[in-house]
Amino acid sequence: MHLSKREAPIETIRTRAYTIPTDKPEADGTFAWNSTTLVIVEIVAAGKTGIGYTYSDASVAKFIEATLGSLLIGEDAWNIDALWLRLQQRVRNIGRSGFAATAISAIDCALWDAKARLLDMPLARLLGIVRARVPLYGSGGFTTYTDDDMRDQLAHWVHENGCRWVKIKIGSEPSRDPDRVRVAREVIGRDAGLFVDANGALDRKQALHYAALFAEHDVMWFEEPVSSDDIAGLASIRNALPAHMELAAGEYGYTLDDFRALLANQAIDVLQADVTRCGGITGFLRVAALCDAFHVPLSAHCAPAMHLHVACAAPRLRHQEWFHDHVRIEQMLFDGAPRAIDGAIAPDLSRPGCGLDFKHADAQRFAA
Ligand SMILES: [Mg+2]
Incomplete structure (x- = not known):
């Protein structure tokens, strides 16, 4: 040839x-x-x-x-x-x-x-399959939601999709959040882990104040308590969090150096990366290799249909965000968009590439 x-x-x-x-x-x-x-x-x-x-x-x-x-x-x-x-x-x-x-x-x-x-061939097979199914955490719980909206959404993820973890947004009106977290815990009971995401809304003192209140409801993941631009702030909060509460960040990582800075400064317990921001599949694989070198787990941010195949191939990947907004769009506009079954998604290995066909x-x- x-x-x-x-x-x-x-x-x-x-x-x-x-x-x-x-x-x-x-x-x-x-x-x-x-x-x-x-x-x-x-x-x-x-x-x-x-x-x-x-x-x-x-x-x-x-x-x-x-x-x-x-x-x-x-x-x-x-x-x-x-x-x-x-x-x-x-x-x-x-x-x-x-x-x-x-x-x-x-x-x-x-x-x-x-x-x-x-x-x-399916992309996961080309990259090399480490796991056949990718665990999901349900993500939404927007601060605009009523308590009933949030209850319905969290119950759907845990009881219908089988998600082992769910995440709600906090930080729009921080004083409301302990009560919102209590409502979330009541809905999911002890069936699922509870995550919160402040999207950088708090300052360092506020973050520690609310972390202590969230700990009463067994919140196990505090995402971007302060801005991810404040790497020293993330690191200091991480050191002061209750032992069972992990700090996560990385969704605004665009270059490999952004991720290296979070890792090298010990600013996070779990690194997040987004294949639609960090340089695509090529960038995501490099971030995954960095996580391996730093012995830190990786979590895939948003866009679940685009992450699925590379998420099957990344050695230290812990889970994939099942983000309400994107799940809805991907199920509307792509043939082959993944469906949550028993809290996970899996690639259809009978379809080539990412298995997605856009419904023009x-x-x-x-x-x-
Ligand atoms: Mg986030």
Whole structure:
């Protein structure tokens, strides 16, 4: 066989943004929203179409169209690391984090999906399967919810989806939170672990004050008690938390150095990473290797359908966030979106790539 015949030149890149209204107003400790924007990237190489996406801003689609896409046309789709580096170099002067990182993440996911489809195999098998099923924690409990909204949602995750853990948002009005945490614990009983996420809303003293109150209801995970920009603050809170309460952060990690800083400063007990922000499958695998080197567990943030295959392959992965907003969108707009069974999701190994097919016609009404 001639090696040259195995090349897979990238022929086309298509990208579109869709803005999907939430089913109810949603808010956490530092942000409120009524819609979520999904940016889809499709890459065609040697006749196969790979799909990737990010939850970002509609302008990311334009940026990919105008700036990043042309770097890839005609290049060999097998060489993902080389293409990834070229994209990183292209955004050096505008900043690799944030906006640019979400664009590159969506492209990278599409390249990995294309690679697996070119080989006609599921992505998890291409990456190497460490676990056949990925445990989920239910995530939502928005601060805009009434107590009854929250009760219904938590009961659904624990009693219908079988989730072993659930997470609620806190920090919009901190004085309300001990009571919200009490309500959450009443609903789930002793059947599930309880997580809280402040999205960086508190200061250091507040965080420790509320951690002590949450401990009375056996909260076992305190996510971003203070801003993740305050790495020293995270580290000092982590050291002062009750022994059974873990500190988690990492969802705003865009470059490998962001994750290294959290790990090297011993700022977290569990590292979070988001494949739609941290450089796609390529970035996520590198974060997973860092976690291995630091002996720290990894938890996948949001976008469960996009994480599923890489989550099967990451050695220290503990669980996947089953985020209400994204679960709803992915089940609406993708054929092959995973379903929660006994508190876990599993890839359908009869489907190639990430196993996702975007429902273009259904999505059209949300086109941004
Ligand atoms: Mg969070």
